[in-house]
Amino acid sequence: MGERWIIFMAKFVFITGGVVSSIGKGIVAASLGRLLKSRNYSVSILKLDPYINVDPGTMSPFQHGEVFVTQDGAETDLDLGHYERFTDTSMSRLNSVTAGAIYQAVINKERRGDYQGGTVQVIPHITNECKERIHRVAQNTHSDVVITEVGGTVGDIESLPFLEAIRQFRKDVGRKNVVYLHVTLMPFISAAGEMKTKPTQHSVKELRSIGIQPDILVCRCDRPLPMGIKEKISEFCDVEVESVITAQDADSIYEVPLILEKEGLAQQTLELLQLEQRQPDLSSWQTLVDRLYHTQRGGLATMEPTPVEIAIVGKYIQLSDAYLSVVEAVRHAAIDVGTEVNLRWVNSEDLQTDDVQSALKEVHGIIVPGGFGVRGIDGKIAAIRYAREHQIPFLGLCLGMQCSIIEWARYCAGLANADSAEFDPNTPNPVINLLPEQQDVVDLGGTMRLGLYPCRLKPDTLASKLYDQEVVYERHRHRYEFNNAYRSLFLETGYMISGTSPDGRLVEIIEFPEHPFFIATQFHPEFQSRPNTPHPLFKGLIQAACHLLKKDKTTTLGSESKPPAVVNNSADKS
Template sequence: MKTKFIFVTGGVLSSLGKGLAAASIGALLKARGLKVNIQKLDPYINVDPGTMNPFQHGEVYVTDDGAETDLDLGHYERYLDQPMAQINNFTSGRIYHSVITKERRGDYLGGTVQVIPHITDEIKNAIKSVAQNDEDVAIIEIGGTVGDIEGLPFLEAIRQLRGELGKDQVLYIHLTLVPYMKAAGELKTKPTQHSVKELRSIGIQADIILCRSEVDLDQDIKSKIALFCNVDPDAVFTAKDVRSIYEVPMALYEEGLDQKIAIMLKLPAKNPNLQSWENLVHRLHHPGPKINIAIVGKYVDLRESYKSLHEALVHAGLESEREVELRYVNSDSLIPGGNVQQQMSGLHGILVPGGFGSRGIEGKIAAISYARSQNIPFFGICLGMQCAVIEFARNVLGLRDADSQEFSPDTEHPVIYLMKEWFDFRNNTVQKRCQESNKGGTMRLGAYPCVITEGTKAYEAYQTREIMERHRHRYEFNKKYAQQFEAEGMIFSGLSPDKSLVEIVELENHPWFLGCQFHPEFKSNPMRAHPLFREFVRAAGLAG
């Protein structure tokens, strides 16, 4: 069977949940035994979100091969339980960069380079790249909202593909909003009608309309939308608000969405095996005792900045039979020696996540000091681990000037520093870093190996000696200070294979105090919590 393509577009407004819809469709089709791949096309001009402010774009998701991508790829991995890569996320910036590079190289033989056909051809090549391994279905999510000027080349490209691939090979699904007007007590279909009209004006007729709504759409409303939007009467589906994002696949299945897709694309008639999703929803509806965990971060005003982190804690709660109540604490608001105890009261666990820059660092260090001294389970991730090292150096080793070179380049005790070079085990090469500037210097991006010491909390979690975890950082622990740390009870329980890089630290004589240089949240799954998150939540549960 040739690969079938499903294109998911959105209208009326942003943040309707195209990524969740695309991921849920992928999960339903994969449950039918189909081989599925999925891709996000983002219209913004940035080459990738790696340099974007988390307040603007939310979390930067990192894949095994080191791609910095849109956070929707996290949904894709979690729902399909398969790794994403560079080919699963393209932006306008990346597309235009490729075309301009070809033009400079002379690939177009002196011809005039235009949006059509050159940009649209590049987009089509990107789309086809996710169907190179005999996939049965490729799902392509188009970022942004229909009507956005920057999204037009992508919409034109997917319009062209139906003509090139054939009608039976392409399906257009349009996600739109059907608002419920409480004052009038009725649903309004006009925004959906206008959104579909906008899509049709550029040559795309939606085959299926997915209606985001607070309430269920009755058959009369669905028939009205079908009539005015020129789709089959049974091709209008409710995407009703649910309590948890992990209820979406089952909600769409109960609407019959996957069955309609299978009919329209002539997919094999197989009933999906959704037992694991049914079990997951059951666990969501029957949570265990509640525990309170704080996320002490710099970007807490936009929760999307910590999307994978949030979900990893939910996964760990499900597996540990605990209901995790999250308290987001702005590290800028914490005053060392001041309000820390007040803000941290009633907590069963404290997590300090990653980030960049000096803002809010002293608040993070104060929270870590409280967790260490009060025997509260602590989990530090990336920058959180580095802050734990700084806190320990200052308050246990007595190195009052201890700091990271990221925040204090001239510190007397750079316990966290910028290595001039390091060995990349993935391709057996030495990577060099730029010392002069944080910007543009080589980062450790993607999956790298780590060797774990037996008899440690880390080994207790993983139950294996060798792991691969994803990184996104420049600074490392300065091993010049290793003996001082070990003498006072800090254990380096995870190291790179050549022992040059510290990957995991933990403390003796503490209920659970662990920091890791990598980002374990990127490898957590609703059906299978990440080992470190699972053990952290279990420790917090015991503290509760």
Template sequence: MTKFIFVTGGVVSSIGKGIVAASLGRLLKSRDYSVSILKLDPYINIDPGTMSPFQHGEVFVTQDGAETDLDLGHYERFTDTLMSRLNSVTTGSIYQAVINRERRGDYNGGTVQVIPHITNEIKDRITLVAKDTNPDVLITEIGGTVGDIESLPFMEAIRQLRKQVGRQNVLYMHVTLLPYIASAGEMKTKPTQHSVKELRSIGIQPDILVCRSDRPIPAGLKQKLSEFCDVPEKCVITSQDALSIYEVPLILEREGLAEQALALLQMEQRIPDLTQWRTMVERLYSPKRTLEIAIVGKYVRLSDAYLSVVEALRHAAIATHADLRLRWINSEILETEPAENYLEGVDGVLVPGGFGTRGVDGKIAAIKYARDRHIPFLGLCLGMQCAVIEWARNIGGFSDANSAEFDPDTTNPVINLLPEQQDVVDLGGTMRLGLYPCQILPNTLAAKLYQDDVIYERHRHRYEFNNAYRKLLLESGYVISGTSPDGRLVEIVEFPNHPFFIACQFHPEFQSRPSNPHPLFEGFMQAAIALNYPNTNLQTPVEVS
């Protein structure tokens, strides 16, 4: 039977519940247990697909096309386990399902209430993941902070579930902050005590406390927390700030988190194998060279908007023994100021995805700069569309070329709406979403990087390359190195007369792993190294997992 671990948070938001949940998943997998991780989000949006990146950060896309919270990216990267639309649940989706049932008359005229109807739906969503994937352990992260009004139905549901599946099959883990007050020279436990008190007031007694801190927690404070929060001292776990999120599993392993969780769930204690994970972290902390990569986007003041892109770059940096330095550039600035003022000296230029016309001309200017100066360039989704527009304006001779998304009246819409999107009115969940095959053209950069004839990548877009301009693109020296299997949709464009210039319509960042960097990102980093460290041998394989 699947065991259930529920991860709640207290004191402050953004405390790192997702990283703790993902790290515990990694530790359990290192013991040869199968794991799945579920995120319960308290917002009323059906999914984050229509939310601003400035408010929500990145939208992570699963293989089956669900637009989800960015934490699912952490879950996949840490556990190397695929998540699905079942692994992301919002208050909006819960209420939508219940209201639809009420409209159909499924409740036989009964009054529909938070308890039991909403809480039953939440419990059903949790157990559905367990039934669908049958993991040894299902870790469920509850978004928000204990005490939030919007989280109460989720808290009540997970309280009830312990009785439903058996006390020995459920574990509650609470993540809190232990702040250090510099003026007093002390670390304070009172915020954690109050957070646990709030949790207990709704009927949940935490079994394990994971305490975030910027320094080691003295044994005396652990003992105090144990006494005041009614948690065994060995179950008070320190989660000290780390230089990298990939070190967190190792920190929690030293603290005994997985060992205590298995003991409380009455599961077999197995010897973990974290050798390769440790090797990966050691490589991360001992680079042999430094590379500065420019990310040119319009959401750069919130780096979480490009979280998977950053992590994919980091995975490639680990594989190539590089210290990754990021230069964040707001693409809107490049619309009015010369690109060289901001891109001078970078080792590579990456233009990520996005929506809307704001900052697009700045992205195009950055692409032109990279093409003209032979700087390695990687374009993702909108980044590919901007690369096509840059080609059309500066090489193809269409000065007014644009995307129909940005200028519906342009006479040269080199990027146009997907045919199946013509009559779409709703914005949420209606794009081309999820995993699709791509046929790779032999003897191209894409073929060299992927080492495969057909690859599968995740998509999130409405617009595509306009095939009316395909012949002109090819005649100008560009290559279409990846298409849909029927040849209709252009998926990858590259420019051979350049050290490294490639752009794709999909989002390769979603499939990169710290143990297995995505070939486009690894090739991008290798090209940057080849230009800046010409005597480097990059043929030695990186064996981490």
């Protein structure tokens, strides 16, 4: 009974979506988490993904977007990044559950004989495993409220076991301990000049057909819902009119919690869960949004009035979600610094040495993010060389650091054929290589460094200045490392190793001291950036970019041949 009491102390909110995919369930879940946390309730958010992959680690970024890595090394859906950024709470592998992981766990139990020869079925075995994963989050986090987002759309065949599991949940833990929240679409038909409720009605009908009656409807729309529309939805969908919540399109996802607060989402949730109505403290979040919009609209007297141009040189740029955490980290830094940023997406596959100048001219900062495989590597190296030679602020992330090392080896250290063993296993100068103990590992997954690792910073370096700490902890997702056989050569030719593992063996951060801002990391700092606490490396990059912009504007103003409004960052001026 003691264990059951611990489980049932938590309250549960289940979020489903209908009509169309990508309707914003993750942002709604993250926003509700922020609203509850602002009322001093502890919150954990769980994502149930219906795909059969065990995790998204092997999925193409073009299909799935970025892989978000938790502190304990889980490769998860990008929505967990939203959960962490909105609630400022670290998630773990417990917060990401896929249908593949559920089926794998059930099959493993069957093979061990745990079911004592019984027939294994979707109900109860799959659904029980789903419910166990939800209970496990409540037990391990001791949260007041566990929010569970069900991926996909109501009606998808692969989501049915998850939906059946959450249907059973209310009976298991008691009606007052569960809220069902359904996110749906309210389209405005311009030709008819009216908003249509039918998609919402049909979505709710689909949900009710599998036994779930929603308690709250969050209606995505591009304009306010008139009271008459809310009353119509309330009547047809059997939901209290106060629980029909308008989620109007916003200019920024960070405004969504404030919109939902005004609509009374948290108040309705707490009432249905029979929890105390506490006064929210959203002052810091309001300040964040105010600064964001003032920055975008030129409202801060101290801000740089001309946007800084930051190039992201990657090979998955066709889907910006592939670099979602990088984009958000840049945005957090820009808000804090008080400047607007224009992102320039540069496809490293198309970037050849001859057109680097045209692709990167007039940028004030360059980011080369992570990735795997040889495709697009030459373009990344060309961009890094351009940043180094033209004094453009540069930040390399994971693969970006490895490409920086290859670039230095080829063009500064005299190793023209230097490469990574990942790209050319036969290279005579593998400046990036597997560690010796990894060489004979057949399972490549066994060579991955995933999750949080410590990094000791060298005093009086750019890294130590930015972090202002001796030891930092950052998240990794990579397989290959800097080859220590070349460490002396790099140091002798002017590179600096400013961060290593505590034992000094693994290189974590490199710098070029003769450059205004040139730093690259083996880890992914973007995963730990927060809206109100931007990551110091990204903040440093944006500050350096602003400095370059001001320098170029000063040069431009001094030139009679160019009007003051032009910002020119050409190579000859830098």
